[in-house]
Amino acid sequence: MKKILLLFMVVVIAIGGYFTYVFFIQSHDTVDxxxxxxxxxxxxxxxxxNSAEGKMNPAEQIASYETSYEQLINEAERRMDEIVTEAQKEYVTKKQNGEDISFSYFFSKYNSAADRLEASTDEGFQTIHESFKEHIGAEKATDLKEEYRQKKKQWRANLLAEVKESF
Incomplete structure (x- = not known):
């Protein structure tokens, strides 16, 4: 019984190591x-x-920051949609040309792009958030940050669902 358990563990570790190598370590030419x-x-x-800050009431100030936030979110969603479209086009092209479809290649290329897009979007949000916190207050800024976190969770869930449908 111990030998079977040991053999099973070795197989699981080997498979896990293979997938780790294929999806996270193996290098692909993903320049695009x-x-x-x-x-x-x-x-x-x-x-x-902010020079007009004294002329605006608090609701107007908050609304002006919400506009900046919404512009960031809309631009991030546009970019994300374009990246997904590029992935789908590349997949279809490779399939139509009879090329090998390497899921690790697609994962490496587009996961990296998604990570970089998220980092860039986080930087943009941080700019808005810091100014919001300074001019509106920490409590409202915390609410905005939580809204942003929830939006990112929603994006991940939507992307995962879209990838499942596409591939």
Missing amino acids: EEVDQLADEAYEIILPD
Whole structure:
């Protein structure tokens, strides 16, 4: 019984090691200027004019920051959609050309792009969040940060569902 258990553990470790290598270690040529630009390009963040702060009531100030936040979210979603579209087009093209479909290649390329897009979006959000916290207050800024976290969770769930449908 111990030998069977030991053999089973060795097989599980070997399979786990293989998948770790294929999906996380193995290098793929994933250079794609269009995808890289979508993932890496810095956002143009337009913050409210704080010199007009005294002229706006608190609701107007919050609304102006919400506009900046919504612009960031809309741009991030546009970029994400374009990256997904590029992945789908590349997959279809490879399939139509009879090329081998390497899921580890797609995972490596597009997961990396998604990670970089998320980092870029986080930087843009941080710019908005810090200014919001400074001019509106920490409590409201915490609410905005939680809303952003929830939005990111929603994006991940939607992307996973879309990938499952596409492949």
